[in-house]
Amino acid sequence: MLPDRYIRATRSPVLTSVTEEIRLALEAWVETSKSDPKVLQRAETVRAEIEREAKTRQSAIEAIFGGAPPRGGRTTKQAPA
Secondary structure, eight states: OOHHHHHHOOOSSSSOHHHHHHHHHHHHHHHHHTTOOHHHHHHHHHHHHHHHHHHHHHHHHHHHHHOOOTTTTTOOOOOOO
16 A cells, blocks of 8 residues: 555645546655665565576576577477378
8 A cells, every 4th residue: 555645745736536646646656666775675686586587497498408499489299191
């Protein structure tokens, strides 16, 4: 849930829909989060974890198939004639 300070920051004398208020509050939260050191550190941690998982999966594929798959993508065996 967004803190009240983000919702209050978007209020104006002009009546808007609840959906518009939520959109404005989310935009304010996103902009504020872009410079929040805790959010930036968490993003870096998540990015590093994603990269580790990708390398693990790539290594598993290489171990099974002995390297990169052929350029044509997946191939299927044809039934003997």
